[in-house]
Amino acid sequence: MSTEKNYLTIAVDSKKAANILKTVSDEKRCQLLLKIHDVLKENADSIKQANGIDLKESIEHDLSSSLIKRLDLFKGDKFEVMLKGIKEVIALENPTGKLLMKRQLDENLTLYKKTVPIGSLLVIFESRPEVIANIVSLAIKSGNACILKGGKESVHTFRIMAELINSTIESSFEEFGIPKASVQLIETRDDVNQLLAMDGYIDLVVPRGSNALVKRIKNSTKIPVLGHADGICSIYADKDLDSYVEQAKRIVVDAKTNYPAGCNAVETLLINKSMKNWDELLKALINEKVTVHLMPDVKSEFFRLNPDYENSNYVVDVDQKVEFDQEFLSFDIAVKFVETIGEAIDHINTHGSKHTDCILTENEETAEFFLKSIESCSVYWNCSTRFADGFRYGFGTEVGISTSKIHARGPVGLDGLVTYQYQIIGKGQIVGDYVGSGGDREFNHKDLEI
Amino acid sequence: MSTEKNYLTIAVDSKKAANILKTVSDEKRCQLLLKIHDVLKENADSIKQANGIDLKESIEHDLSSSLIKRLDLFKGDKFEVMLKGIKEVIALENPTGKLLMKRQLDENLTLYKKTVPIGSLLVIFESRPEVIANIVSLAIKSGNACILKGGKESVHTFRIMAELINSTIESSFEEFGIPKASVQLIETRDDVNQLLAMDGYIDLVVPRGSNALVKRIKNSTKIPVLGHADGICSIYADKDLDSYVEQAKRIVVDAKTNYPAGCNAVETLLINKSMKNWDELLKALINEKVTVHLMPDVKSEFFRLNPDYENSNYVVDVDQKVEFDQEFLSFDIAVKFVETIGEAIDHINTHGSKHTDCILTENEETAEFFLKSIESCSVYWNCSTRFADGFRYGFGTEVGISTSKIHARGPVGLDGLVTYQYQIIGKGQIVGDYVGSGGDREFNHKDLEI
Numbered sequence: 015m016s017t018e019k020n021y022l023t024i025a026v027d028s029k030k031a032a033n034i035l036k037t038v039s040d041e042k043r044c045q046l047l048l049k050i051h052d053v054l055k056e057n058a059d060s061i062k063q064a065n066g067i068d069l070k071e072s073i074e075h076d077l078s079s080s081l082i083k084r085l086d087l088f089k090g091d092k093f094e095v096m097l098k099g100i101k102e103v104i105a106l107e108n109p110t111g112k113l114l115m116k117r118q119l120d121e122n123l124t125l126y127k128k129t130v131p132i133g134s135l136l137v138i139f140e141s142r143p144e145v146i147a148n149i150v151s152l153a154i155k156s157g158n159a160c161i162l163k164g165g166k167e168s169v170h171t172f173r174i175m176a177e178l179i180n181s182t183i184e185s186s187f188e189e190f191g192i193p194k195a196s197v198q199l200i201e202t203r204d205d206v207n208q209l210l211a212m213d214g215y216i217d218l219v220v221p222r223g224s225n226a227l228v229k230r231i232k233n234s235t236k237i238p239v240l241g242h243a244d245g246i247c248s249i250y251a252d253k254d255l256d257s258y259v260e261q262a263k264r265i266v267v268d269a270k271t272n273y274p275a276g277c278n279a280v281e282t283l284l285i286n287k288s289m290k291n292w293d294e295l296l297k298a299l300i301n302e303k304v305t306v307h308l309m310p311d312v313k314s315e316f317f318r319l320n321p322d323y324e325n326s327n328y329v330v331d332v333d334q335k336v337e338f339d340q341e342f343l344s345f346d347i348a349v350k351f352v353e354t355i356g357e358a359i360d361h362i363n364t365h366g367s368k369h370t371d372c373i374l375t376e377n378e379e380t381a382e383f384f385l386k387s388i389e390s391c392s393v394y395w396n397c398s399t400r401f402a403d404g405f406r407y408g409f410g411t412e413v414g415i416s417t418s419k420i421h422a423r424g425p426v427g428l429d430g431l432v433t434y435q436y437q438i439i440g441k442g443q444i445v446g447d448y449v450g451s452g453g454d455r456e457f458n459h460k461d462l463e464i
Numbered sequence: 465m466s467t468e469k470n471y472l473t474i475a476v477d478s479k480k481a482a483n484i485l486k487t488v489s490d491e492k493r494c495q496l497l498l499k500i501h502d503v504l505k506e507n508a509d510s511i512k513q514a515n516g517i518d519l520k521e522s523i524e525h526d527l528s529s530s531l532i533k534r535l536d537l538f539k540g541d542k543f544e545v546m547l548k549g550i551k552e553v554i555a556l557e558n559p560t561g562k563l564l565m566k567r568q569l570d571e572n573l574t575l576y577k578k579t580v581p582i583g584s585l586l587v588i589f590e591s592r593p594e595v596i597a598n599i600v601s602l603a604i605k606s607g608n609a610c611i612l613k614g615g616k617e618s619v620h621t622f623r624i625m626a627e628l629i630n631s632t633i634e635s636s637f638e639e640f641g642i643p644k645a646s647v648q649l650i651e652t653r654d655d656v657n658q659l660l661a662m663d664g665y666i667d668l669v670v671p672r673g674s675n676a677l678v679k680r681i682k683n684s685t686k687i688p689v690l691g692h693a694d695g696i697c698s699i700y701a702d703k704d705l706d707s708y709v710e711q712a713k714r715i716v717v718d719a720k721t722n723y724p725a726g727c728n729a730v731e732t733l734l735i736n737k738s739m740k741n742w743d744e745l746l747k748a749l750i751n752e753k754v755t756v757h758l759m760p761d762v763k764s765e766f767f768r769l770n771p772d773y774e775n776s777n778y779v780v781d782v783d784q785k786v787e788f789d790q791e792f793l794s795f796d797i798a799v800k801f802v803e804t805i806g807e808a809i810d811h812i813n814t815h816g817s818k819h820t821d822c823i824l825t826e827n828e829e830t831a832e833f834f835l836k837s838i839e840s841c842s843v844y845w846n847c848s849t850r851f852a853d854g855f856r857y858g859f860g861t862e863v864g865i866s867t868s869k870i871h872a873r874g875p876v877g878l879d880g881l882v883t884y885q886y887q888i889i890g891k892g893q894i895v896g897d898y899v900g901s902g903g904d905r906e907f908n909h910k911d912l913e914i
Binding site: 029030033034036037117119123132133217218232236238258261264265267268269272273359360363381383385386387389390391392393394395396397398402405406407408420421423424425433434435436437438439440441443444445446448452457459 | 479567682715809836841847855856870871873874888902907
């Protein structure tokens with residue numbers, strides 16, 4: 015346990031383990047994961063007992079019922095789904111060692127570009143204890159060592175699962191050569207803060223939890239962070255939408271109501287002033303009990319067209335200073351008129367969180383311009399923002415959703431946990447033999463088939 | 465000029481320009497670059513005059529002759545090479561809009577993964593004024609806006625070149641639609657510090673200059689930095705090298721002496737204790753006037769085998785505390801014995817700067833293990849570390865060399881200035897229609913030919 019170790023040791027051990035783990039074959043990594051699967055399954059009773067202690071303490075500490083629900087690892091088929099998840103990760107394609115480029119620089123001098131594990135990951139998550147199995151599978155499958163920090167409410171469940179995982183790795187070291195420090199558990203927020211400073215050893219931080227958690231972490235480390243603090247997604251309803259209003263209504267309603275707590279739910283609706291029947295969109299939302307937060311001009315025009323809505327509780331004024339820059343995460347949406355598509359694009363690039371945005375239009379040229387102009391990781395034409403999800407993208411699994419500009423963006427699959435490396439295999443070549451560096455040989459730069 | 469603007473305006477203008485620039489076609493971007501090329505060529509006399517002022521002031525301020533040489537834009541064919549460089553960038557393949565993935569999620573619901581510009585770049589360089597033309601070409605070619613900061617010694621040259629570039633962009637706005645703020649010049653270090661805090665607007669920082677510059681920038685921003693502070697490259701001479709010593713000698717000498725100031729020059733030589741004729745490597749280096757900094761056991765063994773070298777000025781003790789962790793950038797190399805390849809790998813992953821490292825061996829299995837184990841961006845088998853270079857890799861141009869774990873690694877071509885974006889084109893689909901979210905439709909996740 016981390017309390018007996020100093021932070022430097024944890025970070026150094028993790029990096030050392032990573033450098034061994036990445037030399038182990040995918041086959042062996044998967045065999046270890048299968049063993050971990052079996053050990054967790056065999057020890058379901060002990061895990062349930064530990065989970066019971068966490069649940070009991072949470073009830074004693076009067077935690078919220080939704081949190082207690084997340085903590086309960088044996089509610090419904092959650093434990094079985096967790097075990098199944100390990101097998102699903104095992105079945106994924108090996109993300110490491112993929113050849114991305116093969117180029118002959120000269121005779122017997124070949125450049126390779128290959129995917130390789132990133133190294134050491136620090137993964138911080140909140141109450142759901144099943145995440146430990148998911149993260150351990152993803153990390154080992156992709157050849158990365160991980161340091162895990164779970165929520166303090168689930169410490170007993172985490173501890174026993176980590177012990178089972180660690181002892182399995184340790185006892186099968188002879189067989190697979192995977193070091194025990196490939197998975198390390200830390201327990202306190204102070205541990206996390208110390209490790210966030212170890213940018214010489216830890217290569218990537220993956221926070222999985224609330225916006226507050228992600229923001230706090232992004233602000234306190236120089237290590238790259240894979241995650242998103244906000245999901246301020248917008249839909250822009252264009253003027254050229256005449257025969258499309260029915261579909262537009264369905265999309266807006268789905269994007270808002272299918273799962274409002276999701277980061278890919280829509281928070282802002284921008285309506286082109288020249289759109290016909292735009293008020294249908296608002297009525298569709300109100301009919302589904304969504305509160306529409308309207309700009310003054312939208313409101314007065316809406317009431318002029320629909321005087322019977324004047325007393326509706328679902329129509330309120332938008333608070334312009336804050337409501338275009340935060341997530342509602344509820345049955346609420348902010349609504350604004352724009353004069354042009356340019357105004358819509360400006361609004362989204364300024365107020366959005368670069369997560370997922372959508373245009374509704376029948377005009378292909380307009381759509382192409384929108385797709386090109388929006389900075390976000392995902393940008394859609396005529397479908398719900400809720401599609402932004404690793405499973406829906408067909409990634410097999412989702413490591414998280416990233417709103418970064420570089421590395422992994424949008425829904426991130428296993429390939430977000432690898433990077434690449436250049437390798438050259440030569441036969442004694444030196445640069446001094448080549449033109450420009452003292453010699454007369456020329457490079458041929460011939461791309462070879464992969 | 466930046467002095468009249470506040471930093472927020474510079475950053476906001478850059479981001480706005482980036483979002484327009486990225487919608488402009490490659491053809492138009494290249495036509496603008498050609499105009500810039502012509503304007504710089506036509507105004508060679510005025511640029512030379514300004515450059516003369518910088519040179520005069522540098523001599524008055526008694527700056528070093530190497531710096532003055534770098535400042536002189538009209539020495540030899542430097543100015544012509546600069547102009548030719550713009551045309552070479554124009555000729556490169558368009559790095560944006562490349563389709564990386566096309567996947568049918570369902571009928572009429574298609575997911576695209578495309579390369580897109582990163583956005584706004586802050587590029588900081590030192591004295592060489594020709595870099596401005598290079599960076600402007602790379603940025604505009606890749607659809608990115610840039611904010612440029614040159615060295616203060618070349619301020620007159622930069623200023624006139626920036627004015628020529630800016631007025632060309634402005635006067636051809638009607639024709640190409642590229643905003644003037646696509647290229648902005650800032651002049652003082654204070655400007656840079658203010659802009660390094662604008663992580664909401666600036667997407668990538670590219671420092672091109674000394675280690676000190678890169679280190680300072682990495683330590684003072686949350687914006688991702690594309691660069692390398694150090695190039696601590698190592699060569700490991702394995703035990704299985706019997707018939708290979710002649711080639712090994714050439715490689716070690718080339719990697720050290722071809723251009724010792726280069727970041728890809730070798731700084732550390734690790735020798736397996738069981739290698740036969742290992743002392744030949746040291747003698748080859750000494751014959752080329754390289755000072756070998758030896759560990760005590762290497763030194764005593766070397767003198768035992770070669771007593772005639774005992775009085776050589778080229779043999780000194782290594783300062784173990786510092787010399788394995790810094791670049792010499794001169795005709796010096798640190799030398800150490802290792803017992804095993806594992807020890808060599810540990811040394812490199814601990815003391816190296818993750819730039820470029822090489823194994824010399826005849827044993828394929830050993831080589832494969834080394835290639836897999838080293839964390840660096842480039843790792844070689846049997847060739848000189850000096851091959852780590854964008855031109856030698858066949859990238860056509862080099863934005864810089866990066867030692868990051870994520871995004872662009874190793875020598876970085878134009879593709880280091882792009883990222884990717886997911887786009888979905890649908891026909892009104894909503895998530896609520898699909899299994900798991902309320903409906904009964906299934907995704908088909910069929911990869912389509914690109």
